[in-house]
Amino acid sequence: TTPEDAAADGEITVAAGGGDGGDVAVAGEETPETPSNVLIKPRMVARGLEVSVCQCPKAMRRELKHVFTGKTVTDDWIAIPTNQHSEMDLVNVGDDVEFEKDRCLNVFMDFGKAICEQLRSCGYWADYIDPCSGLPMLTPNCNKVYSEVDGMQMLMHYPIMNAAMCKILLHPKWGSAVYPATVFTDAPFSAISQLLKSSYFVNSEDEIDGDVKEGSPTKSAEATVES
Numbered sequence: 001t002t003p004e005d006a007a008a009d010g011e012i013t014v015a016a017g018g019g020d021g022g023d024v025a026v027a028g029e030e031t032p033e034t035p036s037n038v039l040i041k042p043r044m045v046a047r048g049l050e051v052s053v054c055q056c057p058k059a060m061r062r063e064l065k066h067v068f069t070g071k072t073v074t075d076d077w078i079a080i081p082t083n084q085h086s087e088m089d090l091v092n093v094g095d096d097v098e099f100e101k102d103r104c105l106n107v108f109m110d111f112g113k114a115i116c117e118q119l120r121s122c123g124y125w126a127d128y129i130d131p132c133s134g135l136p137m138l139t140p141n142c143n144k145v146y147s148e149v150d151g152m153q154m155l156m157h158y159p160i161m162n163a164a165m166c167k168i169l170l171h172p173k174w175g176s177a178v179y180p181a182t183v184f185t186d187a188p189f190s191a192i193s194q195l196l197k198s199s200y201f202v203n204s205e206d207e208i209d210g211d212v213k214e215g216s217p218t219k220s221a222e223a224t225v226e227s
Helices: 003-008 058-067 095-121 148-156 189-199 205-209
Strands: 038-044 049-055 078-085 126-128 160-163 166-169 178-185
Touching: 038 148, 038 189, 049 095, 049 148, 049 189, 058 148, 078 095, 078 148, 078 189, 095 126, 095 178, 095 189, 148 160, 148 166, 148 178
Parallel strands: none
Antiparallel strands: 038 049, 049 078, 078 178, 126 178, 160 166
8 A cells, every 4th residue: 555545545645745746844844733533642752762552543453454464454453652862863874873773773662562472461452663674573474674764655645745766754853863663562562552652751641632633442342443
């Protein structure tokens, strides 16, 4: 499924740039309106990791059926997209860029491993994508690459631009100095929310609840997704 196909479904915005006539959003512009599938808006946790919680839209669920071979992708699957503000534009090349990519990779891998272990210990399925390969870390025999750039556009409606043969994610605050990576799970929103509040978010519960989008599932109601 291409971003254009998903846009036709009314689930994501069309990719900006690349000569298609769209305006390229840049860091410092007004943050886009929060999409309806975002259950918890972006929040900073330890080590500079920005974390959100999103229902997986229909276009993404179609892709995930091929990414997680052998798994039944249901309407209630949830994504936990993360972004890190890199110290430099990762589109560039050089030893400093590679070192920064490795630093961001280690931060996400520690988070992904920990939260998946916690969710799995509660009886839920969870997996995280290796940003280097685009393949799941815990689901065997998978060879379909997950695109973090396309995925972040589907989930958060962040714009992307085309540069040569590459798609570049544009974070609303950080521009292209961003490192995206994602966790997926079939755990209910109530379990994910409680885990993040107890183990990762550092603010008081009242402040955290203020970032849960109005109309999102509560602790007593699991997330539902339009089919």
